[in-house]
Amino acid sequence: MIVVTGATGGIGRRLVDQLLAEGAPVRALTRNPANAGLPIAAQTVRADFTAGQPLEPLLEGAEALYLNLAATGEQGTQALIRAAGNAGVRRIVFNSAMAVTGLAGRPSLIGQLHVPVEEAIRATGLEWCFIRGGMYATNSLNWAPAIRATGTVHAPYGQAVVAPVHEADVADVTARALLDRDGTHNGTVHTLTGTQPLTVAQQVEQIGQAIGRELSFVEVGEEDALEAQVAHGVPRPLAAELLRFLAASVGAVPEMTDTIEQVTGRPARSYADWARDHAADFR
Numbered sequence: 001m002i003v004v005t006g007a008t009g010g011i012g013r014r015l016v017d018q019l020l021a022e023g024a025p026v027r028a029l030t031r032n033p034a035n036a037g038l039p040i041a042a043q044t045v046r047a048d049f050t051a052g053q054p055l056e057p058l059l060e061g062a063e064a065l066y067l068n069l070a071a072t073g074e075q076g077t078q079a080l081i082r083a084a085g086n087a088g089v090r091r092i093v094f095n096s097a098m099a100v101t102g103l104a105g106r107p108s109l110i111g112q113l114h115v116p117v118e119e120a121i122r123a124t125g126l127e128w129c130f131i132r133g134g135m136y137a138t139n140s141l142n143w144a145p146a147i148r149a150t151g152t153v154h155a156p157y158g159q160a161v162v163a164p165v166h167e168a169d170v171a172d173v174t175a176r177a178l179l180d181r182d183g184t185h186n187g188t189v190h191t192l193t194g195t196q197p198l199t200v201a202q203q204v205e206q207i208g209q210a211i212g213r214e215l216s217f218v219e220v221g222e223e224d225a226l227e228a229q230v231a232h233g234v235p236r237p238l239a240a241e242l243l244r245f246l247a248a249s250v251g252a253v254p255e256m257t258d259t260i261e262q263v264t265g266r267p268a269r270s271y272a273d274w275a276r277d278h279a280a281d282f283r
């Protein structure tokens with residue numbers, strides 16, 4: 001049995017499908033099983049990591065656990081790691097972040113959320129694998145309301161270059177690590193990025209191509225971008241860090257890996273693939 005936290009999330013949903021396709025039994029965790037729309041082949045179980053519910057029952061009979069901080073939160077994550085040890089789980093695969101190594105080897109604020117989780121998992125003595133993703137293509141979904149409403153994206157640093165990674169690729173690598181049929185993933189860090197450098201403005205253009213509509217990109221200044229993010233609930237230090245990252249990415253070559261191809265045997269999906277897969281979100 002493989003337990004998937006955040007099973008309705010960007011990665012989680014793809015991961016559940018992939019594990020089922022590989023014949024693995026899956027326990028998919030969500031706060032709302034009735035509305036989750038998860039496959040009936042999965043055992044869908046209610047879990048809310050802010051509700052203080054007992055965690056061991058969620059892990060009963062599980063061989064492997066997929067841990068996603070977006071679902072389990074800082075405290076829930078540590079509790080779930082302890083519960084995994086108690087429940088006899090053999091292996092934890094953690095959805096970590098490239099930000100762990102940050103700039104010049106120092107973890108960024110986002111990285112600092114993931115470092116204690118990696119440390120706690122290492123300390124369990126269980127088998128582990130860390131999937132450190134770079135910039136997710138799903139971040140572009142933040143533009144969806146504006147694209148649907150006006151066809152114009154207002155964003156800072158249009159010439160910042162990144163290599164967005166498709167959540168389906170993250171899910172495919174994660175599935176391999178969870179199943180780990182030959183033990184090759186144990187004690188391994190997989191750093192996942194896309195393989196195609198693209199500016200922010202080019203990403204908007206590719207979304208336009210996917211939905212057959214000409215979109216406009218309007219670059220906004222750093223101050224306006226910061227205030228807009230804070231107004232959307234992003235903590236100010238995090239928003240400021242993201243802007244510093246984008247500023248440093250203008251005209252730069254982003255760090256890229258071929259880990260997706262190494263692990264899955266086929267090239268990473270492109271951003272154009274991602275935009276086509278998500279066309280309905282932007283129409």
Ligand SMILES: NC(=O)c1ccc[n+]([C@@H]2O[C@H](COP(=O)([O-])OP(=O)(O)OC[C@H]3O[C@@H](n4cnc5c(N)ncnc54)[C@H](OP(=O)(O)O)[C@@H]3O)[C@@H](O)[C@H]2O)c1
Pocket residue numbers: 005006007008009010011012029030031032036047048049050068069070071072095096097098132133134135136138139
């Ligand atoms: N964005 C990036 O560029 C980036 C880069 C590297 C790493 N990451 C990592 O990836 C994570 C995001 O992964 P993702 O995109 O797959 O997440 P996601 O799409 O935001 O999904 C998270 C899922 O967690 C569930 N959830 C939320 N609160 C919960 C609670 N209290 N109890 C139980 N479940 C809860 C939700 O499912 P229900 O509503 O069904 O409960 C939701 O579907 C980030 O937090 C970060 O750790 C992100």
